[in-house]
Amino acid sequence: xxxxxxxxxxxxxxxxxxxxxxxxxxxxxxxxxxxxxxxxxxxxxxxxxxxxxxxxxxxxxxxxxxxxxxxxxxxxxxxxxxxxxxxxxxxxxxxxxxxxxxxxxxxxxxxxxxxxxxxxxxxxxxxxxxxxxxxxxxxxxxxxxxxxxxxxxxxxxxxxxxxxxxxxxxxxxxxxxxxxxxxxxxxxxxxxxxxxxxxxxxxxxxxxxxxx
Numbered sequence: 001x002x003x004x005x006x007x008x009x010x011x012x013x014x015x016x017x018x019x020x021x022x023x024x025x026x027x028x029x030x031x032x033x034x035x036x037x038x039x040x041x042x043x044x045x046x047x048x049x050x051x052x053x054x055x056x057x058x059x060x061x062x063x064x065x066x067x068x069x070x071x072x073x074x075x076x077x078x079x080x081x082x083x084x085x086x087x088x089x090x091x092x093x094x095x096x097x098x099x100x101x102x103x104x105x106x107x108x109x110x111x112x113x114x115x116x117x118x119x120x121x122x123x124x125x126x127x128x129x130x131x132x133x134x135x136x137x138x139x140x141x142x143x144x145x146x147x148x149x150x151x152x153x154x155x156x157x158x159x160x161x162x163x164x165x166x167x168x169x170x171x172x173x174x175x176x177x178x179x180x181x182x183x184x185x186x187x188x189x190x191x192x193x194x195x196x197x198x199x200x201x202x203x204x205x206x207x208x209x210x211x212x
Contacts, residue, residue, distance in 0.1 A: 140202065143161060
């Protein structure tokens with residue numbers, strides 16, 4: 001049984017990025033577009049980016065560990081133990097939190113295979129309420145939403161999420177149209193280092209609030 005600690009799951013960073021060349025006979029050069037590593041999950045991409053930010057002393061942001069209650073352990077050797085049975089003690093909140101530019105950051109990462117909308121069912125009530133409480137205390141909360149089929153990633157503010165989350169219980173739609181996410185959110189382009197430079201989008205939010 002694997003336990004994920006605050007720095008997220010361990011994996012080997014791949015530098016083999018997928019490059020797409022856009023050939024155009026009217027131009028003498030090629031346009032290169034960088035895409036996410038097709039062998040990595042969104043979680044791995046974010047963990048990779050957080051490791052980069054940490055090592056460069058830019059931010060301290062970690063994946064939250066999931067609370068686990070161990071109920072059965074075997075001891076095949078006197079010096080070793082093996083966890084045989086465990087269960088989640090309580091529902092987790094959001095995926096990531098930490099500090100950047102003196103500000104508490106808290107966010108969740110979500111993916112959808114829908115092409116035109118994002119289902120609100122991807123969020124749980126306790127996650128939204130957790131973000132709402134953090135915002136009330138002055139924290140900066142958001143969701144990183146990825147449209148898998150089109151390989152598009154957006155930062156979507158929690159305050160905007162609250163509006164659509166609450167509206168669904170008052171006759172509103174149970175999803176957010178992609179066009180709305182594009183309009184209200186901030187598009188994040190993949191890069192080499194970090195893989196997902198999402199703090200650039202966070203900078204825009206902080207600067208728009210007049211944060212130093």
